[in-house]
Amino acid sequence: MSTPVLRFAARSLAPLLLVVSWVLLTRGHHEPGGGFVGGLVAAAAVVFFALVFGEDEARRRLPLEPLRLAGVGLLLALLSGVPAALSGRPFLSGLWLDLALPAVGKAGTPLMFDVGVYLVVVGIATALLLELLRPADGPEVD
Amino acid sequence: MFLALLLLFVAALFAIPACRRLGRGAVWVLPLPFVGVAVLLGTRLPDALHEEGIRQSVPWVRGLSLDFALRLDGLSWLFAMLVAVIGALVLVHASGYFRGDSRLLGRFAALTSLFATAMLGLVLADDLFVLFVFWELTSICSFLLIGLKHEHQDARDGALRALLVTGGGGIAMLIGFVLLSQAADTSSISVLLQRGDLIRSSSLYVPALLLILAGAFTKSAQVPFHYWLPGAMAAPAPVSAYLHSATLVNAGVYLLARLHPALGVRPEWHWILGHVGAVTMLVGAAMAFGQRDLKRMLADTTIAGLGTTVLLLGIGTATALRAALVFVAVHALYKAALFMVVGILDKRTGLRDVDRLRGLGRSLPLLFLTALVAAMSMAGLPPLVGAIAKELVYEAKLGAPEAPGVLAAVGFSANALMVACAVLVGLRPFIGRGEATRVEPAIAPVALLLPPALLATTGVLLGVVHEGLMAPLIEAAVRVMGAEPATAELLADTAPTAVSWLAKGTLFAGVVLFVFRSRALAWSGVLRRGARRGPARLHDGMMGAVAAVASRVADVSTRRPVAASVAIVGVAVVVITGRALVLGGLPPFPGDRVPAAHEFVLVALVLAGAASAVFSRTPAAAVIALGVIGVGTGLLFLLLGGPDLALTQVAVDALAVLLLLLVLRRTRPVLGVRKGWLQGGLALAVGAGFMLLTWAAIPDGHLRPVSQQLSELSWPVAYGRNVVNVILVDMRALDTLGEIVVLTAAAIGVVALLRGGRQEART
Numbered sequence: 001m002s003t004p005v006l007r008f009a010a011r012s013l014a015p016l017l018l019v020v021s022w023v024l025l026t027r028g029h030h031e032p033g034g035g036f037v038g039g040l041v042a043a044a045a046v047v048f049f050a051l052v053f054g055e056d057e058a059r060r061r062l063p064l065e066p067l068r069l070a071g072v073g074l075l076l077a078l079l080s081g082v083p084a085a086l087s088g089r090p091f092l093s094g095l096w097l098d099l100a101l102p103a104v105g106k107a108g109t110p111l112m113f114d115v116g117v118y119l120v121v122v123g124i125a126t127a128l129l130l131e132l133l134r135p136a137d138g139p140e141v142d
Numbered sequence: 143m144f145l146a147l148l149l150l151f152v153a154a155l156f157a158i159p160a161c162r163r164l165g166r167g168a169v170w171v172l173p174l175p176f177v178g179v180a181v182l183l184g185t186r187l188p189d190a191l192h193e194e195g196i197r198q199s200v201p202w203v204r205g206l207s208l209d210f211a212l213r214l215d216g217l218s219w220l221f222a223m224l225v226a227v228i229g230a231l232v233l234v235h236a237s238g239y240f241r242g243d244s245r246l247l248g249r250f251a252a253l254t255s256l257f258a259t260a261m262l263g264l265v266l267a268d269d270l271f272v273l274f275v276f277w278e279l280t281s282i283c284s285f286l287l288i289g290l291k292h293e294h295q296d297a298r299d300g301a302l303r304a305l306l307v308t309g310g311g312g313i314a315m316l317i318g319f320v321l322l323s324q325a326a327d328t329s330s331i332s333v334l335l336q337r338g339d340l341i342r343s344s345s346l347y348v349p350a351l352l353l354i355l356a357g358a359f360t361k362s363a364q365v366p367f368h369y370w371l372p373g374a375m376a377a378p379a380p381v382s383a384y385l386h387s388a389t390l391v392n393a394g395v396y397l398l399a400r401l402h403p404a405l406g407v408r409p410e411w412h413w414i415l416g417h418v419g420a421v422t423m424l425v426g427a428a429m430a431f432g433q434r435d436l437k438r439m440l441a442d443t444t445i446a447g448l449g450t451t452v453l454l455l456g457i458g459t460a461t462a463l464r465a466a467l468v469f470v471a472v473h474a475l476y477k478a479a480l481f482m483v484v485g486i487l488d489k490r491t492g493l494r495d496v497d498r499l500r501g502l503g504r505s506l507p508l509l510f511l512t513a514l515v516a517a518m519s520m521a522g523l524p525p526l527v528g529a530i531a532k533e534l535v536y537e538a539k540l541g542a543p544e545a546p547g548v549l550a551a552v553g554f555s556a557n558a559l560m561v562a563c564a565v566l567v568g569l570r571p572f573i574g575r576g577e578a579t580r581v582e583p584a585i586a587p588v589a590l591l592l593p594p595a596l597l598a599t600t601g602v603l604l605g606v607v608h609e610g611l612m613a614p615l616i617e618a619a620v621r622v623m624g625a626e627p628a629t630a631e632l633l634a635d636t637a638p639t640a641v642s643w644l645a646k647g648t649l650f651a652g653v654v655l656f657v658f659r660s661r662a663l664a665w666s667g668v669l670r671r672g673a674r675r676g677p678a679r680l681h682d683g684m685m686g687a688v689a690a691v692a693s694r695v696a697d698v699s700t701r702r703p704v705a706a707s708v709a710i711v712g713v714a715v716v717v718i719t720g721r722a723l724v725l726g727g728l729p730p731f732p733g734d735r736v737p738a739a740h741e742f743v744l745v746a747l748v749l750a751g752a753a754s755a756v757f758s759r760t761p762a763a764a765v766i767a768l769g770v771i772g773v774g775t776g777l778l779f780l781l782l783g784g785p786d787l788a789l790t791q792v793a794v795d796a797l798a799v800l801l802l803l804l805v806l807r808r809t810r811p812v813l814g815v816r817k818g819w820l821q822g823g824l825a826l827a828v829g830a831g832f833m834l835l836t837w838a839a840i841p842d843g844h845l846r847p848v849s850q851q852l853s854e855l856s857w858p859v860a861y862g863r864n865v866v867n868v869i870l871v872d873m874r875a876l877d878t879l880g881e882i883v884v885l886t887a888a889a890i891g892v893v894a895l896l897r898g899g900r901q902e903a904r905t
Contacts, residue, residue: 028864028867028871029862029863029864029867029868029871030862030863030864031863031864032785032786032788032864032866033786033789033867034786034864034866034867034870035870035871036790036870037786037789037790037793040790040793040794040796040797041793043797044793044797047797047800067886067889067890070886070889073882074883074886077878077879077882078879081875081879092875092876092879094860094861094871094872094875096861108861110860110862110868110871110875111871113871113872113875113878113879114870116882117870117871117878117882120882120885120886121882121885123886123889124885124886124888124889125797127889127893128889128893129797129800129804131892131893131896131897132804132805132807132808132896
């Protein structure tokens with residue numbers, strides 16, 4: 001599945017989708033969006049790329065192996081509960097800082113948690129889909 | 143004390159990168175946190191021995207008035223010090239043992255540090271439930287450590303068996319803790335220990351005792367739960383030197399010692415602990431004597447040692463408690479040393495068979511010396527500290543309020559067998575001439591040999607100056623356990639003649655057993671095999687039965703076509719909930735809004751998608767038609783004011799269609815679905831049922847929906863305007879955390895299945 005049009009589309013749309021996914025993630029606290037949807041869109045970007053350029057190439061472009069990405073996400077989500085616990089509040093209480101970070105917006109532990117969710121969703125969705133996209137030895141139906 | 147826990151935990155986090163970065167230099171860094179904990183404990187010793195020791199706590203779960211409370215007194219100091227000191231030495235030893243494989247060393251060091259954190263928390267805990275959490279953590283760490291070389295089948299089996307036995311015991315123990323904390327009206331151990339009379343007069347005493355003993359006995363490998371320990375010998379030698387000598391297996395013993403003032407004076411306690419301990423002692427010693435594999439022999443003698451300790455705790459006199467604690471310390475020192483010695487032998491010769499190792503004293507003189515000194519402590523030869531332990535144990539048994547003669551006789555037999563084992567481990571492989579055993583050149587002799595040598599030397603040192611170094615600590619610990627020692631000295635200047643004759647007789651009998659080993663073995667073979675294999679067989683049989691039942695259930699529930707399963711589930715849901723609807727009646731239809739024209743268009747689109755899914759000829763076409771339904775539904779959500787829902791619906795649908803197509807490509811499904819009137823009618827009925835359910839679930843006004851409350855709270859409490867997201871990441875963040883954990887675990891499973899199938903297809 002690799003025509004010039006598709007190649008062009010994948011090369012230009014995949015990064016765009018990734019940006020969109022990040023926007024969805026960061027605006028999620030006030031407007032529709034959030035880590036889950038953002039993660040799905042990002043996974044769609046990766047899989048689209050993989051459909052055109054092959055699963056190998058897509059894996060090479062990922063910063064980490066997909067399941068490890070999910071692991072990092074879990075760790076982030078878990079750690080986002082620690083500041084609250086250390087300051088005597090229940091684990092995972094939301095704490096906000098009074099400063100805005102570039103490309104992220106207002107910083108706080110719920111956002112960190114959401115980034116964790118985002119990474120988990122990206123990780124497992126791409127892990128499953130890329131695994132299925134791997135050239136199979138089994139029966140193929142075209 | 144919190145600092146000590148934190149130190150080890152941080153060490154666990156950084157162990158793997160440290161090993162990768164430092165390579166051989168890791169040997170200097172890995173033990174440092176343990177040394178730090180030991181120093182910390184050393185500086186707190188005077189305070190710990192004073193009265194009730196040091197107590198610290200922070201609130202943990204306010205709603206249950208549960209505190210994260212720690213307590214350092216004589217008893218916990220002794221066990222904590224063993225964790226720290228032997229941990230440091232084991233890490234030095236391991237960095238020699240795993241030389242050249244920094245990945246394995248890193249994993250070992252990280253898990254060992256994590257295990258040490260758990261073990262330290264366990265002995266310091268001053269609350270039943272804090273103790274339980276650390277207890278479970280030690281079980282999990284032990285599972286991972288036994289299975290360190292997870293490519294080997296026996297390592298995985300041994301690890302799983304240990305986890306099932308100790309984990310099952312842990313669950314029983316948790317229930318016991320709940321009962322105990324109800325009987326005492328507190329979960330704080332310090333408070334609970336002062337309410338012994340209240341607990342002993344409670345009707346909950348017996349069930350609580352039995353359940354807690356189940357936990358302690360499984361962890362400390364008492365008969366009939368002893369069989370997991372020999373299986374755990376699939377672990378590398380450094381793991382056994384740490385877990386199976388001084389720490390993990392001592393957890394149960396520690397728990398019994400800790401709770402002695404609360405649970406310990408009723409006859410049930412004496413009876414159960416006395417019998418189980420005595421049987422375990424004898425069975426362990428007999429099993430050990432019959433082993434050819436040196437490492438398994440050590441594991442069996444550990445079982446015997448744990449039995450001895452439990453028996454002493456069951457006797458419960460001040461002398462017996464003192465003997466138990468001295469024995470725990472002594473046993474930890476010599477057993478850790480001997481495990482390391484056997485590890486080195488294994489590494490240098492590739493053999494652990496006592497009947498084949500001969501004459502190694504000439505090529506490995508320093509190892510011989512170390513083994514000999516450690517084994518002398520095991521046999522109880524003066525001037526080693528083991529001799530003191532042995533005399534104390536005999537003194538305690540002879541001073542037992544019930545059946546001192548029987549106890550002394552059983553103890554004599556077990557000890558004689560232990561002496562024979564000590565000779566087999568510490569002397570036999572190093573002397574004599576026989577077939578020449580090839581000795582590989584040493585890889586890291588100092589790192590390997592220094593730790594066991596230090597442990598053996600400590601045994602000599604404590605044996606010589608035991609009164610000054612050990613007596614105050616043991617006395618304080620015994621006092622915490624609710625007994626008042628008669629004298630401050632460990633040993634009276636003149637031991638009763640019976641004790642010293644028993645001690646000498648044991649040595650003699652042990653040597654005789656060693657000399658006539660083959661004859662004794664032939665004579666007692668059946669008994670020993672029964673003890674070794676019986677319970678293990680039972681365990682494997684039970685596990686096999688569980689697996690068989692599970693696969694039957696899976697067979698029955700999956701052998702029919704998917705369509706039939708779907709129909710069964712759908713009909714069941716509709717019938718069960720439909721009954722409630724019929725009984726309760728439907729609420730009036732909510733709202734009287736006339737749908738707009740474009741909404742009709744979207745509904746038509748969804749219906750068209752459904753129809754083409756039903757009538758499409760290939761599965762792929764059906765999947766794509768399902769996608770149309772998804773998009774149409776998403777658009778409806780959007781128009782009806784649920785943008786979050788719409789976004790998610792569309793995104794999920796896009797990926798789901800792709801996923802289904804990819805699965806279809808792989809599996810060549812059999813579309814055995816008949817599309818007759820029956821199937822159509824069933825589908826329509828289920829659909830209608832679900833519609834009615836939705837209708838019934840719409841709030842009709844006299845209940846305030848929780849969503850309204852959450853929307854009102856969203857901005858003032860969580861500073862977010864998107865209530866859906868606020869619920870997910872803030873108000874119900876713990877739920878979400880649980881969900882993503884499950885999701886990740888499921889994904890790992892699916893990927894493993896997909897890859898597993900692939901490998902099978904290739905071979």
